[in-house]
Amino acid sequence: MTYSSELIKGTLKTIVLKLLADNKRMYGYEITQRVKVLTLGKIQITEGSLYPTLHALEQEGWVSTETEYIGKRVRKYYSLSPAGKTKTKERVKEFSEFMDTMVFLLGIKPKTS
Amino acid sequence: MTYSSELIKGTLKTIVLKLLADNKRMYGYEITQRVKVLTLGKIQITEGSLYPTLHALEQEGWVSTETEYIGKRVRKYYSLSPAGKTKTKERVKEFSEFMDTMVFLLGIKPKTS
């Protein structure tokens, strides 16, 4: 992983929720690969952190699951619940505001792409 | 509103280093107050997290200290070492790049203030 994993802390759930908001349904392994591709390998979510996170999201009622079989191999799809959609917006907004504060604190010029 | 402390995780050292880069020397309590003022109360660094962090920075050789007495009360000033100045730039840059990645991932419009 490029970024020190300490920076990722606190943002993993937000990343997962946002992906599910954009994609209707995804399975765990797919999420790890998607993040890797989207970030050009800069963020690598390990399975050891993702699966417990997904279980937590389900526990909290923000996602629901459906299990399918691809041949003999199981695949567990996750999709946002209505509560999860609300939570996603909250989380993204909170992170966005946190970033604005950090940009100011650290004197960073944000990419105005 | 105070940000959930989970978001702060991984950024505390960076914040402290940047403040020291801008201010030549500061003491612990002063840092907590400065951050509170600069962020309009949105980020509150507790003493229970700041002091151990400062000790760690000293341990790593990124800051040096000078103790002064204000009356009978002790005050411990911290200032960046040359290695600390380099480290600060690295840390700020790393966070900046992480933010760019997150902005893209989360589809956030950064403040182009």
Place this chain on the structure above:
DNA sequence: GTACAATGCATAGTATTCCTATGTATATTG
């Protein structure tokens, strides 16, 4: 056709980071 890589799930134990709670002491202010 078979070793090796990739796909796909899972969890236990560990590391890191920060917070809460607590303690001590001095200075200021209403």
Place this chain on the structure above:
DNA sequence: CAATATACATAGGAATACTATGCATTGTAC
């Protein structure tokens, strides 16, 4: 003169993500 602010410190705990490991199936390169 009591409450609040200043100023340091640490022990124990909570939250988060990682490493290491395990199991099984599918695809690929030699």
